[in-house]
Amino acid sequence: EAGVAQSPRYKIIEKRQSVAFWCNPISGHATLYWYQQILGQGPKLLIQFQNNGVVDDSQLPKDRFSAERLKGVDSTLKIQPAKLEDSAVYLCASSLKGGRTEAFFGQGTRLTVV
Amino acid sequence: GDSVTQMEGPVTLSEEAFLTINCTYTATGYPSLFWYVQYPGEGLQLLLKATKADDKGSNKGFEATYRKETTSFHLEKGSVQVSDSAVYFCALGDSGNTPLVFGKGTRLSVIA
Numbered sequence: 001e002a003g004v005a006q007s008p009r010y011k012i013i014e015k016r017q018s019v020a021f022w023c024n025p026i027s028g029h030a031t032l033y034w035y036q037q038i039l040g041q042g043p044k045l046l047i048q049f050q051n052n053g054v055v056d057d058s059q060l061p062k063d064r065f066s067a068e069r070l071k072g073v074d075s076t077l078k079i080q081p082a083k084l085e086d087s088a089v090y091l092c093a094s095s096l097k098g099g100r101t102e103a104f105f106g107q108g109t110r111l112t113v114v
Numbered sequence: 115g116d117s118v119t120q121m122e123g124p125v126t127l128s129e130e131a132f133l134t135i136n137c138t139y140t141a142t143g144y145p146s147l148f149w150y151v152q153y154p155g156e157g158l159q160l161l162l163k164a165t166k167a168d169d170k171g172s173n174k175g176f177e178a179t180y181r182k183e184t185t186s187f188h189l190e191k192g193s194v195q196v197s198d199s200a201v202y203f204c205a206l207g208d209s210g211n212t213p214l215v216f217g218k219g220t221r222l223s224v225i226a
Contacts, residue, residue, distance in 0.1 A: 004157075033213055042203055042216040043158070055211050091157055093214075100146040100165065100207045103214050105157035 002026065004106035006092050012112045018080035021109045025073070025094030031055075032069055033103060034077050035091040043091055049075065050098060082113045116141045120204045120217035127194055127224050135189040135202055135220045137178075143209030147171075147180055147187040150203040152219070158203060161189075194224045 005024040013019050025032050030051050035043035046065065048056040051072040060067070064083070069075040079086055089110050093103040121136040139147065146165045150158040162171035167182035176191045187204060204217040 006157075031211075040219075042218045045213045048211075048213045050211060056213055093158075095214075098207075098211045098213070099209060100144075102146070102148055102160050102163055102207070104160065105150075107157045 004092055004094055004104055006090075006106035006109055008109055009107065010110050010112075012114060013082055015084055015113050016081040018078065019082055019111065020076050020078045021090050021092075021111075023075045023077070023092030023106060025075070025092070026104055029094035029096055029104075030072070031095040031098035031101075031103075032075050033091075033093040033095070034067055034075070035093065037089045037091055037108070039088070046077070046090075048098070055098070079111075082111075084113050087111055087113045116145070116206060116208050116212065116215045118204050118206055118215055118217040120202075120220055122218070122220065123201075124221040124223055127222070129196055129224055129226050130193045131224075133189070133191040133194045133198075133222070135204075135222070137187045137189065137204035137217060139185050139187065139204075139206050141185075141206055141208050145206040145208045147178070148205040148207065148214070149176070149178055149187070149189050150205060150216075152201045152203065154200075161202070194222070196224045196226055198222060199224045 032049045034046040049069040067077045089108040093105045095103040149161040162173040164171040164180035170179045
């Protein structure tokens with residue numbers, strides 16, 4: 001079974017530029033998460049989708065971050081404009097149905113903003 | 115809201131030593147509990163899970179028991195190896211459509 005795919009693996013941009021990350025979840029998984037992981041910390045939820053609807057985006061900085069999940073499958077996360085403090089690893093995860101079921105993670109995208 | 119508290123690291127052990135990483139939780143519902151492991155430069159991998167009280171999750175020599183009375187899910191391994199060096203995260207998934215909640219992680223270094 002194919003795992004969660006993310007791209008790119010690494011990205012370096014200058015502050016105030018824009019960047020986009022892509023995620024393809026495990027086939028059949030209804031729930032998709034984007035987490036932000038700053039060096040030395042645990043993952044922090046940015047947004048949760050159930051199929052193509054948003055379940056929780058309370059911690060998404062909506063003035064600069066946006067996310068969508070097309071047709072309930074692939075998802076993109078965008079940052080515009082980026083700030084230095086956005087430097088982190090962005091993790092995508094998917095789960096069969098969220099809640100009490102486990103999530104499976106992609107390898108992440110390491111973003112460096114200079 | 116739900117939360118997970120795990121012991122702060124880093125933890126440094128000699129090879130073949132016994133490992134315990136403490137994890138306690140607060141939840142409003144009846145959560146599932148998980149341990150994830152993150153190797154350098156990689157995403158999180160599910161290590162083990164338990165879905166109800168007194169369940170024991172186990173994998174690769176690691177085990178953890180879901181203790182409802184103490185709201186704990188401590189990770190243990192009898193004899194660690196250098197290859198176990200990684201960051202370990204305790205997490206919970208609660209009832210309904212809530213997202214997984216993670217602890218801050220514990221870095222383990224095993225030296226030969």
